[in-house]
Amino acid sequence: MNNPNAASTAIHALAVSIAQHLRDDDLVLCAALLTQLADTLASIAACRAHINENNSRETPFSG
Numbered sequence: 001m002n003n004p005n006a007a008s009t010a011i012h013a014l015a016v017s018i019a020q021h022l023r024d025d026d027l028v029l030c031a032a033l034l035t036q037l038a039d040t041l042a043s044i045a046a047c048r049a050h051i052n053e054n055n056s057r058e059t060p061f062s063g
Helices: 004-020 025-058
Strands: none
Touching: 004 025
16 A cells, blocks of 8 residues: 555545444444454464565575
């Protein structure tokens, strides 16, 4: 993303739009599920970064 302000504004607008169409109990559930999604994506990204870092440290076997 080239513009973090635009991304933040878009996310805010999306949240407001979603909230306008959900009852309070559904909004709470939606927020919890999206939080779980975000946490899972962050975990996957961290695992990928760790694997890529370890792979870049390995040197080819020269035997």
